[in-house]
Amino acid sequence: MMSKQAAAYQDQPNDGKRCSACCMFVPGDPSHCTMISGVISSHGWCKFWEAGPNDTCS
């Protein structure tokens, strides 16, 4: 797992891109990510963002 800092994670969308539309996002309570450690917001973003259905890539 990579740290939020190393991935340049931010708790807000970037140019319309957000975790909820990323293939690494795993929705839940709390939500998380297959690559980035910690709790991830559906409205967040990081530099590894990749479009696709949730939890379909790593």
Ligand code: SF4
């Ligand atoms: S890889 Fe995708 S779901 Fe994970 S923090 Fe980055 S943008 Fe969000």
